[in-house]
Amino acid sequence: MADGSVVSTLRPPIAMLAELTHRCPLQCPYCSNPLDLQRRSEELTTEEWCDVIRQAAALGVMQIHLSGGEPTARSDLVEIIAAAQAVGLYSNLITSGVMLDEAKLATLKAAGLDHVQISFQDSRAAGGNLIGNFKGGHEKKLAVSKLVRDAGLPLTVNVVVHRQNLDRIEEIVDLALALDAHRLEVAHVQYYGWALTNRASLMPSRAQVDHATEVVEAARKEHRGRLAIDYVVPDYYARYPKKCMDGWGSQYFAVTPRGRMLPCHAAETITGLDFPSVREESLAEIWAGAEIFNRFRGTDWMAEPCRSCEHRERDLGGCRCQAFALTGDATATDPACSLSPHHAEMLATAQAEADSGDPEYIYRR
Ligand code: SF4
Ligand code: FES
Numbered sequence: 001m002a003d004g005s006v007v008s009t010l011r012p013p014i015a016m017l018a019e020l021t022h023r024c025p026l027q028c029p030y031c032s033n034p035l036d037l038q039r040r041s042e043e044l045t046t047e048e049w050c051d052v053i054r055q056a057a058a059l060g061v062m063q064i065h066l067s068g069g070e071p072t073a074r075s076d077l078v079e080i081i082a083a084a085q086a087v088g089l090y091s092n093l094i095t096s097g098v099m100l101d102e103a104k105l106a107t108l109k110a111a112g113l114d115h116v117q118i119s120f121q122d123s124r125a126a127g128g129n130l131i132g133n134f135k136g137g138h139e140k141k142l143a144v145s146k147l148v149r150d151a152g153l154p155l156t157v158n159v160v161v162h163r164q165n166l167d168r169i170e171e172i173v174d175l176a177l178a179l180d181a182h183r184l185e186v187a188h189v190q191y192y193g194w195a196l197t198n199r200a201s202l203m204p205s206r207a208q209v210d211h212a213t214e215v216v217e218a219a220r221k222e223h224r225g226r227l228a229i230d231y232v233v234p235d236y237y238a239r240y241p242k243k244c245m246d247g248w249g250s251q252y253f254a255v256t257p258r259g260r261m262l263p264c265h266a267a268e269t270i271t272g273l274d275f276p277s278v279r280e281e282s283l284a285e286i287w288a289g290a291e292i293f294n295r296f297r298g299t300d301w302m303a304e305p306c307r308s309c310e311h312r313e314r315d316l317g318g319c320r321c322q323a324f325a326l327t328g329d330a331t332a333t334d335p336a337c338s339l340s341p342h343h344a345e346m347l348a349t350a351q352a353e354a355d356s357g358d359p360e361y362i363y364r365r
Pocket of ligand 1 (some may be wrong): 240241305306307309310311312313315316317318333334337338339340
């Protein structure tokens, strides 16, 4: 539990990730949804989501990210977007695009949708359709991206990168430019949950990462003002970890399909924790008072070496989900940190896996 100083300095969240459903036609081997997918019958109803959205706005949230699974699998997406629009939230639809068409997009825009983010699995159809295990998916994404821009909506292209596609980073930048995207998000796979199972097939080498970093830095300069590029060097090869989620329960929260409110979208990969339900408590009560939200806020919870480290305010000990995935202890220093007693083992594993042979994907079904 956090001390009073953390609670008294608590600021309102700025964004909510609304995981509307875990249903999804794709089967990516790095899916970030929990291993135990929630069933359709458990999902929050339309009215429950609209109530959550109204509470989020009252709490101070300014952006809603509509995600999943595949959020367009919800037949009430129009009503949910309209509810967000009615309380002044900026809405971003995070979608694979494969279930969208021109008419549906027009309906969503008319309801108030502000922005669309389409996830690509590769710059090329063969690689993309293999990762998603969805025939024709890449081609459909290209077509839907054009529809998004033709509808006058801003577009972000998101590409999750790993050993099998990272050498095509130049093509990935070109793809975003060709689609007239405003933003390109290049996201390295995070190795917890389902992705941990496929780590040996996905782990890039340091040389690949270094090359990609150079390409992105050059592209940022070349396309400034036309294409913004989000890219974070994967912390496996960094000296210190990143400040994950800008701090646990600090600026964002997620609501799962059945209404669990999480301080981090991947928090359910940490087993043995009890997450509060928006069906039983208000968002404001959970944000300020839930034990699990306060558990890793601030620095009081830290053990050594973080506790006495000069960097503790800067990175807050790294990622709690990764620490749990790799050490079994969510309070441990993130092994991505070079000061962690687990770092050498993690780095050796990463380097060995990066040299392993052809991929054998275990798909998320
Ligand atoms: Fe950050 Fe902890 Fe590593 Fe220090 S020891 S750099 S606080 S993760
Ligand atoms: Fe959960 Fe980093 S992904 S704290």
